[in-house]
Amino acid sequence: MLGGAGWPADWPGEAPEAALAPFLRSCEALHDGPPDFAAPWAKACAAAEAVPPGGAAAFFERWFMPHALGEGLVTGYYEPELRGAEVPGGGYAVPLFALPPEGPLRLLDRGAIEAGGLEGQGLELAWVDDPVDAFFLQIQGSGRIGLPDGRVLRLGYAGRNAHPYRPIGRSLIERGAIAREAMSMQAIRAWLGTAPPGEAAALLRENPAYVFFRPIEGLDPATGPIGTLGVPLTPGRSLAVDAGIVPLGAPLFLETRNPLDGHPIRRIVLAQDTGGAIRGMARGDLFWGWGAEAAARAGLMREPARLFLLLPR
Template sequence: MRRRRPAWRRLCHVWWHVSALLLAVPAAAQEVAAPAPGSVADLPGWAEEDAAAALAPFLGTCRALAARDPAAPLGGAGTLAGRAGRAADWALTCAEAAALPPGAERAFLERRFAPVPLGTGLLTGYYEPVLSGRLAPDAAHPVPLRGSPPPPPEGARLPDRAAIEAGALDGLAPTLAYVDPVEAFFLQIQGSGRVVLPDGGLLRLLYAGKNGHPYRAIGRVLIERGEIPREAMSMQAIRAWLAAAPPDRAAALLRENPSYVFFRRDEALRPDEGPPGTLGVPLAPGRSLAVDPAQVPLGAPVWIVTRDPLDGRPIRQLVHAQDTGGAIRGPARGDLFWGWGEAAAERAGPMREPVEMTVLLPLPAP
């Protein structure tokens, strides 16, 4: 499914995305290039883009920005920060977008935005898991998903994963549901998920905090031990290893990561909405992107040129910087939200594709 870092509290929200599960991708901060000649209409593949579908998530961005202080910083570096780094920088463009008649989306995007290339980088993927769960434990669902415990005394920190799994927070951290142990671990990596109950009920769980211990990628552990070759590493490879390993070895591997994530329930999200990202907007499958906010302003549209991780087909489409992630560092580094469930997991898991990224900046009103 970040997979992306402290909390869903909007101050410094960050997911743990799939890329954090595998290997961190270091990238130094850089100055973003100035706008290149050309226009949105010149972007590779632009003529085939569904402009109405591409613009729809931007309207959600605009609603989130309208609720912020106009001077509130959105991030970005260099030119991007100067022209799109505050909520106020988007006000006129958002007002025009909200008033567009049907069929005017393509002309609007071509007229009101200028492309700023970020260069070639890396695109990974994340998703929202869908889990089978119970409100009471059984043989197939023995592991609790926990809400936040009381804060520890000053100068102390909460127990690590092994201690929590041994019961260190029993009676302190509320239990929200019971699930399979491997599914619980991957849910913590993704940061949010859907738990389906036997009666058809659905629990939407969002990130609420973590225990303060450092994150250790179990994918890296398996590579270091020679269990999985580096070139074959993926979320699916890790799942296959865990399924084949004796239960005690599988549990021991999960405990190699001392970090532990707590959740909270959200009653307001519709089933057709993704979880909210850093910007506070429900994430849209294939259209929401996690970025490094030190480089790319939250809310900015981003044109990506990459390929599908399963069939290699070209992907050239407009996405929106609506989230952040712990392993997402650098100007041309992104994490694409694929949606929820197995189909999304199949693409998010192996995705480590080269990508050309171009930010679209709002032009001054004519």
């Protein structure tokens, strides 16, 4: 019976049918992984291919057992859309770099790279028109670059330098520029937009970490970037998790709130990505998609949450 013993009282939540397609994407990645890793999922994945219309909730309850991970925090992320070109000029002056080879170039911090430390290495993938947009592209880890001829260059995470990540939001809180309870991506952007250029650039350099990218070919424009699991992310259904606790590919049941209107979110999501700041049992980062609305939701989302891990019976 749906909502039976062990299942959250509000199970199955919103549109359980919408979780089937991303679950099947997880199955593709699990099937291609190590045999010992794939074996526990094989029967459930095979059954998922034959779920009848309206049968998604019953499928997940039949094949999985919920394990409460407790109460925690869910943030949000998105796929930024930037303006750029494949050659510099015409306002496109901020380079985006491919991953340098192992060696001293990976030891450069943000300040050294922005001062030209990678010039002449042939690592530039594109140039964009806004250093703040480029910075937030690195925070999100992937993005879409709209080119002058109408093409869209999709970039995915390729690696990072050897320096630790320091949130610039923390720096703004410490100096009293933004109150802790008012902190959001939107608040940081507003501060950067009104600060003197030199001061804004200095703040960005307080985060010495630097992210490098790789071009992603052949992605469906209607899907998100490739997550850590190796499958395209689904807006509102893909969750970045602590992979040391939650196995990648697993379904979860998420209870949290919409950051824009406070309405409850109760839905099946899929562990398909990871993130440097995502650590702990009930810690997640919900992928919202791309575009202005996704950016708004992701930038404001810092909501209490409950998570239930669904593991194969």
